[in-house]
Amino acid sequence: MPRPQGFTYERRRDGSVVLTHHGRAAGVLRGGRAEKFLAEVEAGDAQLVMARWTGAYRFGNERQARNHPRNQGGRTRRG
Incomplete structure (x- = not known):
């Protein structure tokens, strides 16, 4: 799995934190x-932490889930 990159954060005077990814706003955290x-950023891998907090974190199983028979479309089973 490739390592996340391109994330930055900026602390604002009002105490909020603005997260960006390659220069585009990715989230604002307050309080x-x-x-x-x-x-968390100061204690660990900053890029990985920012990826998790913005929702851009991948677990590596998306391809397997996409190919699962349940996710192939067609008829839905309700019961």
């Missing part, structure tokens, strides 16, 4: 969430 995010 307790911003504090928790900053603690």
Whole structure:
């Protein structure tokens, strides 16, 4: 799995944190969430943490899930 890259964050005076990915806004965190995010960034891999917080984090199983018979379309089974 490729390592996430291109994420940056900016702390604002009001305590919020703005996350960007390749220069485009990816999210804004405020209050307790911003504090928790900053603690995680300082303690771990910043790129990976920012990818998780923005929802751009991939687990590596998307291809397997796409090929699963349940996800092939066609008739839906309800019961």
